[in-house]
Amino acid sequence: MTDRVAIVGTGAAACGVADVLDDTDRQVTLFDKARGVSGRAATRRKHDCRYDHGANYVKPGDDDRFSEVLESFGDDGMHDIEEPIWVHDADGHVQEGRDSDEHKWTYEAGITQFAKRVLDATDATVTLETHIERLEREDGNDQPWSLVDVDGTTYDGFDAVVLTPPAPQTTELLAATDWEDERRERVESAAAAVDYRTIRTIVLHYDFREDHPWYALLDPEQAHPVGWLAREECKPGHVPDGESLLVAQMSPEWSVERYDEETKSAASDAAALVADLLDDDRYANPDWVDSQGWRYALPENGAVDDDVQAGEAAGLYCAGDWVVGEGRVHRAFENGRDVGTRI
Numbered sequence: 001m002t003d004r005v006a007i008v009g010t011g012a013a014a015c016g017v018a019d020v021l022d023d024t025d026r027q028v029t030l031f032d033k034a035r036g037v038s039g040r041a042a043t044r045r046k047h048d049c050r051y052d053h054g055a056n057y058v059k060p061g062d063d064d065r066f067s068e069v070l071e072s073f074g075d076d077g078m079h080d081i082e083e084p085i086w087v088h089d090a091d092g093h094v095q096e097g098r099d100s101d102e103h104k105w106t107y108e109a110g111i112t113q114f115a116k117r118v119l120d121a122t123d124a125t126v127t128l129e130t131h132i133e134r135l136e137r138e139d140g141n142d143q144p145w146s147l148v149d150v151d152g153t154t155y156d157g158f159d160a161v162v163l164t165p166p167a168p169q170t171t172e173l174l175a176a177t178d179w180e181d182e183r184r185e186r187v188e189s190a191a192a193a194v195d196y197r198t199i200r201t202i203v204l205h206y207d208f209r210e211d212h213p214w215y216a217l218l219d220p221e222q223a224h225p226v227g228w229l230a231r232e233e234c235k236p237g238h239v240p241d242g243e244s245l246l247v248a249q250m251s252p253e254w255s256v257e258r259y260d261e262e263t264k265s266a267a268s269d270a271a272a273l274v275a276d277l278l279d280d281d282r283y284a285n286p287d288w289v290d291s292q293g294w295r296y297a298l299p300e301n302g303a304v305d306d307d308v309q310a311g312e313a314a315g316l317y318c319a320g321d322w323v324v325g326e327g328r329v330h331r332a333f334e335n336g337r338d339v340g341t342r343i
Helices: 012-021 064-072 113-120 167-175 182-192 252-258 263-278 329-342
Strands: 004-008 027-031 043-046 049-052 078-080 085-088 105-107 125-127 132-137 145-149 154-158 160-163 196-206 216-218 226-231 244-250 288-299 316-318
Touching: 004 012, 004 145, 004 154, 012 027, 012 113, 012 329, 027 154, 043 288, 049 244, 064 329, 132 167, 145 160, 160 167, 167 182, 167 288, 182 316, 196 252, 196 263, 226 263, 244 252, 244 263, 263 288, 316 329
Parallel strands: 004 027, 004 160, 027 125, 085 216, 160 316
Antiparallel strands: 043 049, 078 105, 132 145, 145 154, 196 244, 196 288, 216 226, 226 244
């Protein structure tokens, strides 16, 4: 029996693992280098606003397990965004999208609430501001795992370890791991084969509000510099009345080119692009801005199951959207639950 389980990360996949294992007698500890939980499903607060600058909302997906978890928390503080998602093309032409009546669930307190509610409902221990750099393990399938952080502190005695960071970061962690076994090499190679899309988010705030008929604009082809533009004021409790806050997730090409550019300059260019897209010069002059780079935002492909699961007999597991090849909160969570079930 696996008694102690370590999970690196606190995003959706990690929450899925912890959720399943809470129904067992396993002792679960999660480690995250950030100051809060939730990974790329992140919420930030600034100037009386709160905004989701990574994942914007969650949707049920095709698996009832995710919906059941959402419903288990009740509807207090939850909101289903009613405004539709429209589309635009490389030339900035905006038109109605295909409204499939899918739910777009969010929280008045921000998308981070999903991870907080899942983990708060478990007995798992969450250790934040702890950057795990490598693993250590003696030869033999019955030997425990140790985790070592960047400060050299060791956390030992784990029967299983679940790695949930993005594939490139998982690759680096495995490359630094002291376990000379071909299974580690197979898992490392599986992670290294996953490519990622880089996205820089630019947040633009205005002291006016227009009643647009859409919640967000999406460029399905990612040919326009603005790949996604969302109105955070469509979420109750996020933006004060009479104000507007736009979350612009720029295209991969724009994001790679401007990834390290200082915020003021990058936001000025992004605001000009938004003003042109919306055909309204006022949007070129936000009264404050913010920025967040997601170097590993969305996986372009998934890992090979046989390889990514090669270390499981020795207690080494991987979970996340990169394992399934789809950058969706519900898919990462469901994959985490699958991994938890195998443990």
